Amino acid sequence: MRQIVYGVLKRVGSFRFRVPAEDFDVSTGDYVLIHSSQMRFLGQVEETRDEFVLGELTRTVTRVGNTSGVGDSLSERDTTKVPKIHVEASGRVLCALGARDAPAVALDPDVGDRAGGVGIEMAPDEMVHSYVAKAFHTEGPMLRVGALLGVSESVPVRLDPAGFKRPTGLFGQTGAGKSYALGVIVEELILQTKARVVVLDPNGDFVRFKDDLKELGKINEGGNLCSVTHDERYEYQKVHHQKIDHAAVLSADPSAKGASRRFLRLSELDQREVAAALRLDRVKDAEDYHLLQIARDRFKRPAGEGGPSYGVEELEKSISGAAGYSTPATAHCVERLRRALRNSHLESLRIWGSGSADESTLVSLLRDDKVQVLIIDLSTLERLEKTLVASLLFRTLWEIQEDHRRKEDGKCTVLVLDEAHHLFPQKALFAEQELTVDWGSKIAGEGRKYGLYLIVASQLPSKVHEHVLTQCGNLVLMMMASQSDIDALRDSFSFVPGSLLERSKWFEKGEALVIGEIVPGPSCLLHFEGRKTQEGGRDLKVDWGEDLHLTEE
Ligand SMILES: Nc1ncnc2c1ncn2[C@@H]1O[C@H](COP(=O)(O)OP(=O)(O)OP(=O)(O)O)[C@@H](O)[C@H]1O
Ligand SMILES: [Mg+2]
Numbered sequence: 001m002r003q004i005v006y007g008v009l010k011r012v013g014s015f016r017f018r019v020p021a022e023d024f025d026v027s028t029g030d031y032v033l034i035h036s037s038q039m040r041f042l043g044q045v046e047e048t049r050d051e052f053v054l055g056e057l058t059r060t061v062t063r064v065g066n067t068s069g070v071g072d073s074l075s076e077r078d079t080t081k082v083p084k085i086h087v088e089a090s091g092r093v094l095c096a097l098g099a100r101d102a103p104a105v106a107l108d109p110d111v112g113d114r115a116g117g118v119g120i121e122m123a124p125d126e127m128v129h130s131y132v133a134k135a136f137h138t139e140g141p142m143l144r145v146g147a148l149l150g151v152s153e154s155v156p157v158r159l160d161p162a163g164f165k166r167p168t169g170l171f172g173q174t175g176a177g178k179s180y181a182l183g184v185i186v187e188e189l190i191l192q193t194k195a196r197v198v199v200l201d202p203n204g205d206f207v208r209f210k211d212d213l214k215e216l217g218k219i220n221e222g223g224n225l226c227s228v229t230h231d232e233r234y235e236y237q238k239v240h241h242q243k244i245d246h247a248a249v250l251s252a253d254p255s256a257k258g259a260s261r262r263f264l265r266l267s268e269l270d271q272r273e274v275a276a277a278l279r280l281d282r283v284k285d286a287e288d289y290h291l292l293q294i295a296r297d298r299f300k301r302p303a304g305e306g307g308p309s310y311g312v313e314e315l316e317k318s319i320s321g322a323a324g325y326s327t328p329a330t331a332h333c334v335e336r337l338r339r340a341l342r343n344s345h346l347e348s349l350r351i352w353g354s355g356s357a358d359e360s361t362l363v364s365l366l367r368d369d370k371v372q373v374l375i376i377d378l379s380t381l382e383r384l385e386k387t388l389v390a391s392l393l394f395r396t397l398w399e400i401q402e403d404h405r406r407k408e409d410g411k412c413t414v415l416v417l418d419e420a421h422h423l424f425p426q427k428a429l430f431a432e433q434e435l436t437v438d439w440g441s442k443i444a445g446e447g448r449k450y451g452l453y454l455i456v457a458s459q460l461p462s463k464v465h466e467h468v469l470t471q472c473g474n475l476v477l478m479m480m481a482s483q484s485d486i487d488a489l490r491d492s493f494s495f496v497p498g499s500l501l502e503r504s505k506w507f508e509k510g511e512a513l514v515i516g517e518i519v520p521g522p523s524c525l526l527h528f529e530g531r532k533t534q535e536g537g538r539d540l541k542v543d544w545g546e547d548l549h550l551t552e553e
Contacts, residue, residue: 013093015043017120021050021085024120028499029513029525030150031123031131034093042123042131044522045091046497054081092522094131125151132157135520143188145181149511149525157526159185161193163518164414167444167471169464170457171489172478177510178457179205179418181476181528183535185455186416190247190373191239191532195414195453197373198366198397200390201536202419204379207256208534210244213237236532243373248365251377252350252385259377260360262353263389266346267310268363271296273391274315276432277384278340288337291330295319295337309355312347351385362389366396379536387432390423394439401450412451415443420456421463441467462488469493474516479507496523 015034019026026032028048034041128151142158172178183205190197190209199206213236251259266274271293275282280289295318299310310318319337322330353361365371376393378386397413404411417423424440425433443454444467456472458464462485469492480486486501493501496515500523504513515523 014090015041015093016088016090018051018086018088019120021087024087026087026089026122027150028497028503029523031094031128032089032091033097033121033123033127035119035121040097042094042097042127043091044094045089046522047090047499049088049499051086051088052083053086054083094135094521097127125153125155129153129155131521141192143185143192144530145184145188146510146526146528146530149527157514157519157524159188159514159518160520161189161195161518163474163516164189164453164455165448166473166517167447167454167456167468168474168476168516168518169461169469169472170455170476170478171461171480171485172459172504172507172512173480173482173485174459175509176459176478176480176507177512177528178459178478179203180510180531180535181478181512182416182418182455182457183531183533184528187532189414190243191236194372195412196371197414197416198393199373199375199416200378200393200418200423201375202378202386202422204251204253204256204377204536205418206375206533207249207251207253207259207377207379207536209373209375210247210249210258211534213240213532240532246370247373247375248360248371249375249377250360250362250365251375251380253377253380256377260365261350262359262361263351263376263385264362264392265309265353265355266312266315267299267308268361268392269388270395273388273435276435277346277388278337278344279431280340281431287330287333288340291319291322291333291337295322298322311352311355312341316341349382349385349388351381351389362392363396366393366400377536383430384432387423387435391435391439394436394443397452398439398443398450401447401452405450410451412453414453414455415447416455418457420458420468421460424456424465424468426463426465437465440465444468444471461485461492466492472516474518475514477501477504477513477515478511479509480504 017034026045026048028045030045032043032045034043128148132148132155141161143161144156144158146157148155148157170178170182186197186199186206189195201207249256249259250261250263252261252263253259269277271289272282274296275289275292278292280292282289295315298318298321299308299314316338319334319341322334353359362376365374376389378389381389397415401411401413420440423433423436425437428434428437443452444456447454454468456464456468461469462482469488472492475489475493475496477489480489486504489496489501490498493515500513500515503525507513510527510529511525512528513523513525
């Protein structure tokens with residue numbers, strides 16, 4: 001145990017200590033054992049700060065003889081001032097040792113307050129293991145996502161799915177392992193809970209969800225991975241088979257096996273979405289916008305019967321016929337709108353369905369209660385196609401969840417979105433992005449009340465809309481070298497100690513800091529592992545050829 005320069009245990013369950021850096025190598029996120037005069041406590045370090053102090057270094061110097069080397073030898077004490085580093089650390093007390101209920105211990109105010117006998121040491125692995133096992137245990141299902149960092153033995157980390165009621169942000173630079181980690185979380189949500197999971201998949205990472213599981217034994221290759229027992233493997237396979245029957249994939253990629261290719265019909269889009277596709281501005285092109293509304297309304301049937309399904313061709317005919325419904329001056333307007341429709345090349349988008357009743361489209365799959373898992377592969381779609389699909393998805397999901405809320409049937413949907421800076425950008429770079437950015441704010445801000453829970457991932461948190469960022473109650477932070485992105489996170493996640501955010505600069509691939517209701521205790525550092533289905537969009541294996549040998553001619 002290290003004696004510390006000073007240590008304080010505070011009444012509110014926090015601690016602070018200062019130690020010479022050369023004696024004690026402590027970082028944010030570490031678990032420490034604090035000894036006071038009366039009790040021991042397990043704590044977790046949240047902030048560290050280096051301080052330079054001038055320490056005294058005393059040496060005994062022995063000189064032989066005088067300057068000419070003749071005479072008696074002489075010993076002198078030489079005291080010099082040298083700079084030393086002290087680490088000042090603070091954090092939270094997780095539990096008083098021996099206490100059964102782990103967190104939030106009310107400390108005796110007298111205990112250890114500036115007590116001379118306060119000492120500190122790194123918490124032994126078995127103590128951390130037992131804390132994690134107790135604190136991470138709840139009655140319901142838990143998601144096994146990886147192993148704790150910073151302990152020598154493999155300690156499994158389980159996330160509490162109930163914590164996903166608050167929006168979750170997963171951030172890290174490119175190659176940090178975000179999509180892999182997202183995959184691990186999504187698979188566990190699907191396999192362990194009854195929640196409906198809808199994934200907007202920009203890189204085709206999940207298109208192979210219905211394939212056989214990877215050889216699960218291989219999950220353990222390459223590192224201190226948590227082992228998957230034979231029984232667990234069997235259980236995973238069994239549940240996966242059951243879930244496959246309730247899973248659907250929508251993809252325009254011809255190589256995606258068993259996927260539906262028809263995303264939607266023009267008639268399913270609303271006025272804002274069609275106008276965005278035609279690049280019409282509601283204010284600047286007010287006349288054309290209004291005429292479009294008239295042309296679309298002509299398809300409407302009396303209330304209750306629903307509207308017929310129409311495509312681009314039918315819309316053009318309806319625009320031509322719409323002139324009679326308005327003033328004669330609209331003849332120009334009709335011509336302009338028809339031109340806009342033709343110039344938009346809407347008919348060449350690859351997302352259109354044929355309109356047949358038995359076709360599986362985005363809306364029909366969402367409205368089918370049996371579909372528990374829906375993967376929407378955006379990887380081969382153009383920007384406009386992605387935006388239209390996403391906007392229709394958000395709108396339909398919202399309506400469905402409003403319905404569930406009215407019926408109070410307890411059904412929830414977890415909406416997962418990788419590369420969130422494209423659909424929920426801080427600043428819309430293209431007019432059509434306005435369609436989805438509003439949904440980002442709405443779902444992040446109010447989705448919880450309707451059972452619509454959001455998980456977003458991005459390598460550019462500073463480019464994700466601030467309303468989405470600030471609503472995130474859970475943070476999963478992976479390797480992040482960019483200071484501006486860390487600063488953006490510091491602004492939005494003010495409840496997270498700055499030193500913990502900074503630690504992400506030294507993470508390796510797969511390592512993460514997790515904070516929020518999905519983990520018990522103040523925070524957790526872990527290594528994600530155990531992706532079970534085949535990753536569609538993983539890094540390419542590149543053959544860089546033979547080593548180059550420079551030879552002299
Ligand atoms: N925890 C992990 N264990 C094993 N392999 C991993 C892990 N995390 C990532 N990888 C591998 O590293 C590569 C990059 O990971 P990934 O695609 O998840 O990064 P990313 O952060 O999503 O990058 P980008 O922002 O460019 O999409 C992938 O091939 C993935 O299989
Ligand atoms: Mg990725």
